[in-house]
Amino acid sequence: MRPTYLTQSGVGSTPAFPTDANKAPFLLTVSVVVTGTVNYTIQHTYDDVTVGITNWFPNGGATGLTVSAEVQYTWAITAVRVTVNSGTGSVQAQIIHGTRTS
Numbered sequence: 001m002r003p004t005y006l007t008q009s010g011v012g013s014t015p016a017f018p019t020d021a022n023k024a025p026f027l028l029t030v031s032v033v034v035t036g037t038v039n040y041t042i043q044h045t046y047d048d049v050t051v052g053i054t055n056w057f058p059n060g061g062a063t064g065l066t067v068s069a070e071v072q073y074t075w076a077i078t079a080v081r082v083t084v085n086s087g088t089g090s091v092q093a094q095i096i097h098g099t100r101t102s
Contacts, residue, residue, distance in 0.1 A: 003094045003095060003096050004017055004094070004095045004096075004097075005092060005093065005094055005095075006081070006082065006092070006093045006095065007090060007091070007092045007093075008040075008082060008083075008084050008090060008091050009084075009089075009090040010084060010087075010088060010090070011084050011085065011086060011087070012083070012084060013043075013081050013082065013083040013084070014081045014082045014083075014091075014093060015081065016045070016049045016054070016079040016080070016081045017079060017080050017081065017093075017095050018049055018050070018078065018079045019076075019077055019078060019079060019080065019097055020097065021076040021077065021078050022076075023076075023097070023098075025074070026073070026074060026075060026076045027072065027073070027074060027097075027098050028072065028073040028077065028080065028095065028096070028097050028098075029070065029071075029072050029073075029095070029096045029098075030042055030062075030070065030071050030072075030073075030080055030082070030093055030094070030095050031068075031069075031070040031093070031094045031095075032062075032065070032068060032069055032070070032082055032091050032092070032093050032094075033068045033091065033092045033094070034065075034066070034067055034068050034089060034090075034091055035089050035090045035091075035092070036087065036088060036089020036090060037066070037087045037088060037089045038066065038084050038085075038086070038087035038088075038089040038090065038091055039064055039065070039066055039084070039085045039086045039087055040064075040065055040066075040082055040083060040084045040085060040087075040091050041058045041059070041062060041063045041064060041065070041082070041083050041085060042058070042059040042062035042063075042065075042071055042080065042081075042082055042093075043056040043057060043058055043059065043080065043081050043082070043083055044056070044057055044059060044073065044077040044079065044080045044081075045057065045077065045078055045079050045080075046077060046078055047078060047079075048078060049078065049079045054079070056081070056083075059071050059073075064085065080095065
C-alpha cells in the first residue's frame with residue numbers, strides 16, 4: 001500500500017480521497033501533520049464524490065483539532081478529506097487504504 005498525501009494551506013478543504021468501499025474488511029488510516037497554527041476536522045462521506053453534491057460528516061474523534069493526529073476508519077466510507085476551519089498554517093494528510101488483518 002502506498003500512501004497518498006493531501007495538503008491544505010489556510011482555510012478550506014483538501015481534495016476528496018475516494019476509497020474502495022467494497023474492500024473487506026475495510027481499513028483506512030488518516031494521519032494529519034500540522035504546520036503552524038490551524039484548527040481542522042477530518043471528514044468522511046458515503047456519497048459518490050464523482051457525481052456532484054456530497055454530504056460530509058465530521059469524524060467524531062477528529063473535530064476541531066489543533067495538533068497532529070491520526071484516525072482509523074474500520075467501516076466503509078466512500079471518501080475522506082481534511083478541512084481547515086481556521087488558522088494560517090497548513091495540514092498534510094497521509095492516507096493509507098488497506099484491509100484489516102485481525
